[in-house]
Amino acid sequence: MPKVKSGAKRREERRELKSAGGLVFNKGIGQHILKNPLVVNSIIEKVIACELDPRLVAELHKRVQGTPLASKLQVMVGDVLKTELPFFDTCVANLPYQISSPFVFKLLLHRPFFSNDNSCPSTPPNDTEWNLPEGTACGPGGVCLRYTNTDTYRCAVLMFQREFALRLVAKPGDKLYCRLSINTQLLARVDHLMKVGKNNFRPPPKVESSVVRIEPKNPPPPINFQEWDGLVRITFVRKNKTLSAAFKSSAVQQLLEKNYRIHCSVHNIIIPEDFSIADKIQQILTSTGFSDKRARTMDIDDFIRLLHGFNAEGIHFS
Numbered sequence: 001m002p003k004v005k006s007g008a009k010r011r012e013e014r015r016e017l018k019s020a021g022g023l024v025f026n027k028g029i030g031q032h033i034l035k036n037p038l039v040v041n042s043i044i045e046k047v048i049a050c051e052l053d054p055r056l057v058a059e060l061h062k063r064v065q066g067t068p069l070a071s072k073l074q075v076m077v078g079d080v081l082k083t084e085l086p087f088f089d090t091c092v093a094n095l096p097y098q099i100s101s102p103f104v105f106k107l108l109l110h111r112p113f114f115s116n117d118n119s120c121p122s123t124p125p126n127d128t129e130w131n132l133p134e135g136t137a138c139g140p141g142g143v144c145l146r147y148t149n150t151d152t153y154r155c156a157v158l159m160f161q162r163e164f165a166l167r168l169v170a171k172p173g174d175k176l177y178c179r180l181s182i183n184t185q186l187l188a189r190v191d192h193l194m195k196v197g198k199n200n201f202r203p204p205p206k207v208e209s210s211v212v213r214i215e216p217k218n219p220p221p222p223i224n225f226q227e228w229d230g231l232v233r234i235t236f237v238r239k240n241k242t243l244s245a246a247f248k249s250s251a252v253q254q255l256l257e258k259n260y261r262i263h264c265s266v267h268n269i270i271i272p273e274d275f276s277i278a279d280k281i282q283q284i285l286t287s288t289g290f291s292d293k294r295a296r297t298m299d300i301d302d303f304i305r306l307l308h309g310f311n312a313e314g315i316h317f318s
Helices: 006-017 054-064 068-072 097-109 162-169 179-187 225-236 250-266 277-288 300-312
Strands: 023-027 046-051 073-077 090-094 136-138 144-146 155-161 188-196 209-216
Touching: 046 054, 046 068, 054 073, 068 073, 097 155, 097 162, 097 179, 097 209, 155 162, 162 179, 162 188, 162 209, 179 188, 179 225, 179 300, 225 300, 250 277, 277 300
Parallel strands: 023 046, 023 090, 046 073, 090 155
Antiparallel strands: 136 144, 155 209, 188 209
């Protein structure tokens, strides 16, 4: 990843320094961490950085040892995608662009077991809607998280490739609106802060960049993410097709019929001999009013209503 020249990097950091005040998580500490305003600025209590190169980590520990900065800097060694993230207030990172998507969803899933008053409610809000065991909430990938009454991290300020950043903030009807857009916006508020031209890097890359602010919704919406992502994945395979056409795929129908038969078996529901999953899907799409809709024009509320329509009829996506 090319290094960012000081001007653009400082503007990115100053935006977050104005609101940061506690623990800051920084991915990829680089060679100039001792001059980094995140560390030397007196507003910041502590910086927790994650660095993959152990040689660089050793050198940085050597430089900071015995200085006032030693108490403000903690370095975690390893791949940030495989590392359990600690509690922090703010995340600031200039990412390798190839890990943009997995890192974003790792952040969206990050709900640490942390509470200022050392208390935790016995059940999450709207517990019956989660349809999960007490004290749990389902995050991306179906991972169950312990719910606490404390805010998660306040926000993340991240640099991405321009096209990826625009996908994060795309709205229904936009050309770049996709599964990434709606999944991210379901779990967080996303704002495009600034453009960063390729001439701000040494050496200049072939792509433009952008800085994005991600603020997680707290508490997360009461939706089973496995169910949600299963529906969204099917509809966005061909986002310009009508939903009626999207659900005519034989692979999709086989999956939904299998899930429906499991649901009926668990709830002792008798399935008619002439049952047709294709007819049932079409009936749900027609009754909910989404038969002729296209995924590229549907917002979060539309998908929530559609998901509820399927689940109410015993059809599940996970």
